Amino acid sequence: MNRNVIKRLAGFLKPYRGYLILALVSAVISVAMSLWAPVLIGSAVDLIVGPGQVEFAGVLSVLAKIGAAIGLSALFQWLMARCTNHVTYYAVRDLRIRVFEKLKTVPLKYVDSHAHGDLISRVVNDIDQISDGLLQGFAQLFTGAVTIVGTLLFMLSINVNITLVVVLITPLSLGVAAFIAKKSFHLFREQAAVRGELSGYVEEMVGNQKVVKAFGYEEEAQQKFEEINGRLQDSGVKSQFASSLTNPSTRFVNAIVYAAVGIAGALSAISGGITVGQLSSFLIYANQYTKPFNEISGVVTELQTAFASARRVFEVLDEPSETPDAPGAAVMRDSKGNxxxxxxxxxxxxxxxxxxxxxxxxxxxxxxxxxxxxxxxxxxxxxxxxxxxxxxxxxxxxxxxxxxxxxxxxxxxxxxxxxxxxxxxxxxxxxxxxxxxxxxxxxxxxxxxxxxxxxxxxxxxxxxxxxxxxxxxxxxxxxxxxxxxxxxxxxxxxxxxxxxxxxxxxxxxxxxxxxxxxxxxxxxxxxxxxxxxxxxxxxxxxxxxxxxxxxxxxxxxxxxxxxxxxxxxxxxxxxxxx
The missing domain is CATH 3.40.50.300 (P-loop containing nucleotide triphosphate hydrolases)
Incomplete structure (x- = not known):
């Protein structure tokens, strides 16, 4: 289950929770500044009444505030990226150390019974996949979650009824993304396994080139490589195709949300329920609200690959270690040789x-x-x-x-x-x-x-x-x-x-x-x-x-x-x- 994988990965993140908190605070401030900008834009629109009726002093003041908001948003977004990078790379470093230490303690039977290239792939390639998934996942989850909550609050402050339209359509987007992600996970797991098999075969062929050449096995080796590589390509295409359905599907649903907001907002503006500036702000918020769903669905591929790779890494960590030394075992300094x-x-x-x-x-x-x-x-x-x-x-x-x-x-x-x-x-x-x-x-x-x-x-x-x-x-x-x-x-x-x-x-x-x-x-x-x-x-x-x-x-x-x-x-x- 991905839940168990996430829980175990979280254990490696725990020592760096200070950086995680700082990243979350930075995300809140960055998103708050970016969400303040639409309010300012709406205010500027309302200051432009018509031809020759523009309050330039007020507009300039609003533009200065917009510039400050964008600058602060960029600064804290950079700080959040620094923190998430620190957490990810240090956590992955700790995980790689744990796996290498585990390989020193597993019984020799385990090493003898597994392709060495596959074990190398788990320590190097699979952990790299975890790193890529965590890097993108952190950034998107932090900013996405705060953006969704923040835009809802700002939209509620403008108009409750139009906000309800957005909220009611949102579960459709989430349901589509969850359905596709669940279906694609087993494909990413298969892809990780075939990648390990390919690494093991390449390690064998490179390490034994003299034997391969001595027996004229080059063509057979090439055919075997192409067969495994073909399976990797096949599983890769299927997994990427499945995961790539998530983004356009959620974008389609989000487009429906945007259109619904536009229609409901226009009707409300005509009846005097909101101003034109507030409608402009609402449309910007509707776009910002749906954007995190698109971004998160865009990293589903990385996250699914990371989970599949993490499962392979945890299989090594879960392998029983060799029988420990007996309690009070003697430390031998010398021997007579009997x-x-x-x-x-x-x-x-x-x-x-x-x-x-x-x-x-x-x-x-x-x-x-x-x-x-x-x-x-x-x-x-x-x-x-x-x-x-x-x-x-x-x-x-x-x-x-x-x-x-x-x-x-x-x-x-x-x-x-x-x-x-x-x-x-x-x-x-x-x-x-x-x-x-x-x-x-x-x-x-x-x-x-x-x-x-x-x-x-x-x-x-x-x-x-x-x-x-x-x-x-x-x-x-x-x-x-x-x-x-x-x-x-x-x-x-x-x-x-x-x-x-x-x-x-x-x-x-x-x-x-x-x-x-x-x-x-x-x-x-x-x-x-x-x-x-x-x-x-x-x-x-x-x-x-x-x-x-x-x-x-x-x-x-x-x-x-x-x-x-x-x-x-x-x-x-x-x-x-x-």
């Missing part, structure tokens, strides 16, 4: 089992490798260790304490994680390396880069560590991964998670990185997910997973001697390599 996974079961989709009855015990300083075919649950274990997802059953402990009894931030800080998918933000090389330790010294940053064998290529960049890189450009994929490794080496956490951390690095560099990792992992519990089994031969324990279960466990030598599933995987890789 990790226990006891009888853990988990699935992303309730009716599709993934991990069942998983048991793993990693002693302090051990190097645990996790291997297995795609979809066996390797990365899922990482998600559970980092508590990106909570287990359905069972418990995970660090140093004997259930991780659900620790604060998430402090628990995650115990791990240093390097993933196959590298992530760098637009900024300097230095800032990217120091992402996990912003207060790091220059010496610490350089030492981390040297440990990750990134120092040599950084020195060759135009500005060295001050070189600005884009999220997806400026350095190669392998160099990105070296920077991500340097980022972890700088924080030197008590435990490590390496998920295909050297997948984009050449063999020679990989050997150097493995040497650096060996130093970093010394004395630290490490979980290494690997597809290239040659990289984990020195692991203290290898967990072989298949369909969510550990089917084999042991050292490389022990597993090869068993000649089982691991041996088959290992030998098949070398057979393919030959």
């Amino acid at each position: 990790v226990e996974i006891e009888n853990v079961s988990f699935s992303y989709v309730p009716d599709r089992k993934l991990i069942e009855g998983l048991n793993v015990y990693a002693q302090s300083g051990q190097r645990i490798a996790i291997v297995g075919p795609t979809g066996s649950g390797k990365t899922t274990i990482i998600n559970l260790l980092m508590r990106f997802y909570d287990t359905d059953k069972g418990v995970i402990r660090i140093d004997g304490m259930d991780i659900r009894l620790m604060t998430r931030n402090s628990m995650r800080a115990l791990y240093g994680m390097v993933l196959q998918e590298t992530w760098l933000f637009a900024g300097s090389i230095r800032d990217n390396i120091a992402y996990g330790k912003p207060d790091a010294t220059e010496e610490e940053i350089v030492a981390a880069a040297k440990s990750a064998h990134a120092h040599s290529f950084i020195r060759r960049l135009p500005d060295g560590y001050d070189t600005i890189i884009a999220e997806d450009g400026g350095v190669s994929q392998g160099q990105k991964q070296l920077l991500c490794i340097a980022r972890v080496m700088l924080t030197r956490p008590p435990m490590l998670i390496l998920d295909e951390a050297t997948s984009s690095i050449d063999t020679r560099t990989e050997m150097m990185i493995q040497s650096a990792f060996s130093k970093l992992m010394k004395g630290r519990t490490s979980f290494v997910v690997a597809h290239r089994l040659s990289t984990i031969r020195e692991a203290d324990c290898i967990l072989v997973m298949n369909e969510g279960h550990i089917v084999e466990q042991g050292t490389h030598k022990e597993l090869m001697e068993q000649g089982g599933f691991y041996a088959s995987l290992y030998n098949s890789q070398f057979e393919r390599a030959q």
Whole structure:
């Protein structure tokens, strides 16, 4: 319901009610001055009796007052606009902050299950639509409401009977506008949804252009884009057409009001009920009275779009946040590195089992490798260790304490994680390396880069560590991964998670990185997910997973001697390599 949307939007306006009050006062004064002008015009008309019978002194005095009234009206209208702009932009700023904060607290499952482009559209485009709607809505509602009330009062002071004619016809205009607005709302809601779908598709295509070109998918991508864009055009045309009916419909009704006032006023003037000047004032008031209805109906499009967009934004705000930290949750400062996974079961989709009855015990300083075919649950274990997802059953402990009894931030800080998918933000090389330790010294940053064998290529960049890189450009994929490794080496956490951390690095560099990792992992519990089994031969324990279960466990030598599933995987890789 729009009523609920308006009520929630009003909550974001409440902190700026002082500006709202000032805007309302300014609107009252501005409209009062503009409504005083017709009275003055009527007085001037009555001072012009006929040819040669003009009271010029009186007319000049009235003209001076009209000029003052128009000037004051313009001044307070400007002040009202300043106040409404302030309220709108600050309220929208607060809303955008709330939504961004919400995205940080929703479960990772919510982000994974929604198109990222659609979420971006809600934070950027939809909130912009709310801003546009509020800007126009405030100005029109403030001035419109005051104008309607003010003109009625002035008309009543001139002639009650003619005013009743205006009042009796007004509900027809309101009824037409309300009927069309109600019918067009669902069209604007559909338009906002398709706009989000289009944003999501564009984000996918732009972010994966290399894949699109590599598979020659340009024509199919263009066709898909045009299909979504066509639906957006269709919904846009329908919604705009529906809303555009409001203005001419209300104008037609308002024209009837003006004609009725003219006829009734003329008859009254002929019978001596009002003067010609008062009739002139009345006709001006009738026009001013109907004008707000036209203006308000003109912004119905913006308001309907704003309400539809607000509904999409509030859907994000209404999404349940991840389970909060337990009351009195422990803040972990350090760890010995003993990790226990006891009888853990988990699935992303309730009716599709993934991990069942998983048991793993990693002693302090051990190097645990996790291997297995795609979809066996390797990365899922990482998600559970980092508590990106909570287990359905069972418990995970660090140093004997259930991780659900620790604060998430402090628990995650115990791990240093390097993933196959590298992530760098637009900024300097230095800032990217120091992402996990912003207060790091220059010496610490350089030492981390040297440990990750990134120092040599950084020195060759135009500005060295001050070189600005884009999220997806400026350095190669392998160099990105070296920077991500340097980022972890700088924080030197008590435990490590390496998920295909050297997948984009050449063999020679990989050997150097493995040497650096060996130093970093010394004395630290490490979980290494690997597809290239040659990289984990020195692991203290290898967990072989298949369909969510550990089917084999042991050292490389022990597993090869068993000649089982691991041996088959290992030998098949070398057979393919030959």
